[in-house]
Amino acid sequence: ERSMTRDNNLLGKFDLMGIPPAPRGIPQINVTFDIDANGILNVNAVESTSGKQNKITISNDKGRLTKKEIEKMVSDAEKYKSVEPVTPVMTDIIGETPYSSW
Numbered sequence: 001e002r003s004m005t006r007d008n009n010l011l012g013k014f015d016l017m018g019i020p021p022a023p024r025g026i027p028q029i030n031v032t033f034d035i036d037a038n039g040i041l042n043v044n045a046v047e048s049t050s051g052k053q054n055k056i057t058i059s060n061d062k063g064r065l066t067k068k069e070i071e072k073m074v075s076d077a078e079k080y081k082s083v084e085p086v087t088p089v090m091t092d093i094i095g096e097t098p099y100s101s102w
Contacts, residue, residue, distance in 0.1 A: 009065065011058045016045050018052040 002008050019027050028048040035041050039060055046053040065073070 011041065012043075012056050014043075014045075014054045014056045016047060016052060016054050018050060019047045020050055022049075 016029065019029075029045055030048060031043065031045045033041065033043055041058040042055065043058070044053065044055040
């Protein structure tokens, strides 16, 4: 997981629908991630007030990253771990961020 969206790899997505209208910050969504021994990722999201939930299971199917690519990403993450937290601040300073807030 990188701080800039463009640096991440999309593994999958799902929508959590039916959350009742509420002021910003009031809905509480609990998200859990579980990786089993076979590398299968299970993601579950539950909105605490309504109980609405959704989940997705992501396996390493064709078109995903190879083991070598994953190892390189882990290596890069370790290598740049101390640099990564600075990125959003530096991007804001030079004014190239497409986001209005972090």
